[in-house]
Amino acid sequence: MMAIAKLKRAVAAAFIVLAALMAPGPSGAQTAAADYSFAQLQQASKSGNIEAMSYLADAYYDGEKIAQNHALAADWYRRAAELGDTYSQTNIGYMYENGYGVPQDDAQAFAWYQRGAASGSVVSQNNLALYYEKGRGTLRNVNEAQRLYREAADAGYALSQYNLGYLLAYEDDVSQNLEEAVRYFRLAADQGNAQAQAELGYMYERGIGVPIDYTQALYWDQQAAAQGNRQGQNNLGYFYEVGRGGVEANPAEAARLYLASAEQGFALAQSNIGLMYLDGNGVLENYAEALRWFMLAAENGNANGQTNLGYMYENGLGVLKNIDTAIDYYQLAAAQGNETALSNLKVLFNAGQGG
The missing domain is CATH 1.25.40.10 (Tetratricopeptide repeat domain)
Structure with missing residues (x-):
């Protein structure tokens, strides 16, 4: 009988896409916005209040206080962005990048991410880095991507910490530095970034940039899987299938985890x-x-x-x-x-x- 493929482990994780820009907002922004009615936000926005404009755009984007309307959300983000609001500069870039309320336009997205990044937005820095890394809206420039990822990562932004770690570990056009990659993955993982947790588990399991440590690998795979991360689920499934890292073999649990990951594609x-x-x-x-x-x-x-x-x-x-x-x-x-x-x-x- 022919041999059947038994390889179980994941290779490098798929690169995380752009940040979910719209949800966080500036610190305290959503709480403050909740204190005002839609009519008050609308009146203040028409009077030129930049903060109110960004709140109003959020309301239209999220469909809170008023029916969802991405075109009006984009309009108010643009108005606030043109007046120098960093949060709105990032978000109008996101709207152009995804074609929400405006025609999809990578050049416009790139330009707005540039403005947001120059104003110190770590989300814009991350997204601009990804544009440079992928050559979207501009010529590909992995060195500039690395610089921007590092700037946002060193400011504590978890997604950029993950992305920089990935670049340092796996990008052919960047000088590989596995130890530094592990350090940035850990920074992101400690902040709860599920993909970084899965990647860190993989590196401990394979001894990439760190000594092999199945206990650490199991821990980080568990953290990732608990958040529904499909790579973490798959890799944790393997630990349960073979009995590794301090857990006893449990084929039923392995199958459950494989299935959860498989159903996510x-x-x-x-x-x-x-x-x-x-x-x-x-x-x-x-x-x-x-x-x-x-x-x-x-x-x-x-x-x-x-x-x-x-x-x-x-x-x-x-x-x-x-x-x-x-x-x-x-x-x-x-x-x-x-x-x-x-x-x-x-x-x-x-x-x-x-x-």
């Missing part, structure tokens, strides 16, 4: 829960479910899922046996360097099956 977890269904490990054996999850993982480009889907087709498990289709999936996985897929292809070709 995490491709490696989709492959892993498929394996649990294939083996009847922690769940009832169910080839149809195994096949379904392997298909989803394969569609998401996961090499393990592609290998395991090939295995299902090769052996006729939950699907009609089809060697050609099996080879197709093995080749997709092999192109990503999956050793099990390469081995399975070699066996098939040596047996005179396929091309």
Whole structure:
């Protein structure tokens, strides 16, 4: 029987996207705004009160005190931003970036993030850094991205601490510094950033920038998973599957965590829960479910899922046996360097099956 891919661990986390700008507001802003009626905010805004303008924009954006209206939210953010309000400069950038109430326009978003960053907004600094890092609305410049991430990170902004850590650990165009990456991941993790917690757990589990420490890895995976982070759920699931870091093996708990992650679209977890269904490990054996999850993982480009889907087709498990289709999936996985897929292809070709 062919070998089946058993790799369980996540690779580098997907890069976090832009900050959720609209929710926080300036310190105390939402509490202060709650003290005023919509009519009072509207009157003060029309009289030129910049703070009231930003509160009014928030009200239109959130649909509080008045029906939600992104176009009016953008209008009032722009008015306040043009008068120098840093919070509104960041938020009108966000509106342009996402096409909320205005046509989507990366150049406009970039310009407003520049103004917000120059005024000291850590959120604008973070988002401007991401624009530089991705080459959106401007030429790609990872050095400028790193500078801006660091400025916001050193000011205590958790999302930039995570993003800087990721850049230092994984960006090819930046001098790698794993120890510094771990330091920034920890700063973000200590503030409750779930993705940083998952990344820190991964680094402790693999010994990347720190000595291998399964207890620390387990702790940070638990913290991330408790917040619903899909990478943390997947990696914690593996700890429960094999019994590591001080927890006893618990296949049912492993399957629960894999499923929670898989349902959020995490491709490696989709492959892993498929394996649990294939083996009847922690769940009832169910080839149809195994096949379904392997298909989803394969569609998401996961090499393990592609290998395991090939295995299902090769052996006729939950699907009609089809060697050609099996080879197709093995080749997709092999192109990503999956050793099990390469081995399975070699066996098939040596047996005179396929091309």
